[in-house]
Amino acid sequence: MSPSTTHHPLSTILVTGGAGYIGSHTVILLIEAGYDVVVFDNFCNSSRESIKRVEKIVGKPISVIEGDIRNRNDLRLAFNTYAVDTVIHFAGLKAVGESVEQPLRYYDNNVYGTVALCEVMQEAGCKSIIFSSSATVYGDPATTPITEDFPTSATNPYGRSKLFIEEILRDLYISDHDWKVVLLRYFNPVGAHPSGTIGEDPNGIPNNLMPFITQTAVGKLSCLSVFGDDYDTHDGTGVRDYIHVMDLAAGHVKALEKLPLFHEVMTINLGTGTGYSVLDMVKAFEKASGKEVPYCIAPRRAGDIAKCYADPSYAKKVLDWKASKDIEEMCEDSWRWQSNNPNGYTA
Ligand code: NAD
Ligand code: WQD
DSSP: OOTTSOOOSSOEEEEETTTSHHHHHHHHHHHHTTOEEEEEEOOTTOOHHHHHHHHHHHTSOOEEEEOOTTOHHHHHHHHHHSOEEEEEEOOSOOOHHHHHHOHHHHIIIIIIHHHHHHHHHHHHTOOEEEEEEEGGGBOSOSSSSBOTTSOOBOSSHHHHHHHHHHHHHHHHHHHOTTOEEEEEEEOEEEOOOTTSSSOOOOSSSOSSHHHHHHHHHTTSSSOEEEEOSOSSSSSSSOEEOEEEHHHHHHHHHHHHHHGGGOOSOEEEEEOOSOOEEHHHHHHHHHHHHOOOOOEEEEOOOTTOOSEEOBOTHHHHHHHOOOOOOOHHHHHHHHHHHHHHOTTTTOO
């Protein structure tokens, strides 16, 4: 390549699911770090509008391939068109309750889709993958904080799809040590880009706490149901490790930088190490937004656990990464996105 071309010396990253919540935030940091990015998404749970907004934030167009990870020809088009050397693999379905109703759809999309992706990567000679796993693989942990060597288990098809994919990627590495595999186990992502122009935009009534809170505050929902106040926690409500999506995105950039140094499959928690209860979150959100969040205590939600938060020290050690944004910033940024975009990406 001649030095006069604009091509950046850093590599080209294929981001599956790059139009989604975590993917779109990660794309911004990748581009800001100088990587060439190609988004691969079938838009089954996202919109082109998120890409347009990301283009505004980074000030340049983004290459997008509309395709399905289960379709090898869609994937081949991506690898034949671009010199991809690493895949960050966010694409997947993620609703726990829906996965119980539609297990085959979840296994097909998440597990089969990842197998197809890895096959085409192998064909193309691209053997580096960073995968979106989840703290859900720890099931109901015996103690907290959770380290990466805790036993894994799953209570629903979504969680099992993550466990299966982790094992498949480990097998792939065993078969061929040229593969570079990083399994990032996210805790509870919240927040949004500080511009307030991109954020989480769930379909229908949100399953997750933060979008439920923000939609209540903006007046779309009338009242938050707090699922259980009799857990063994400081105030009886469930405790989780909420992490700002920009911190999470930064963890991916770090993983990408360190990837060449890894000579085994890396399994890494991405959390803050601090647990907040549902009521802590409500209070913090009310303070950050100046809005009241009406709530009532409801029965426990099936499958929920009392406490889940990370020991993030391994990420600090191997990625030189730690979360930097506190609960106040998480709430402020979630609120800026929701209040500027009461209907998400739908005008
Ligand atoms: P999201 O739904 O916003 O993003 C996923 C993206 O993948 C969407 O844009 C969707 O259209 C796309 N997609 C889904 N199936 C596809 C397919 N077959 N082919 C091509 N594209 C497809 O979800 P998110 O919150 O950004 O999550 C990203 C990843 O992180 C997922 O794998 C999820 O399981 C994982 N994760 C999320 C959380 C969370 O709470 N948000 C926690 C832990 C792990
Ligand atoms: C958080 C807390 C609820 C909604 C889920 C998935 C997990 C991961 C992240 C992908 C709990 C309480 C919630 C509400 C409430 N996703 N709550 N009222 O359950 O920790 O994790 O998302 O990998 O796999 O299971 O997150 O946001 O649903 O709940 O009281 O309306 O808020 O009981 O204590 P969860 P959440």
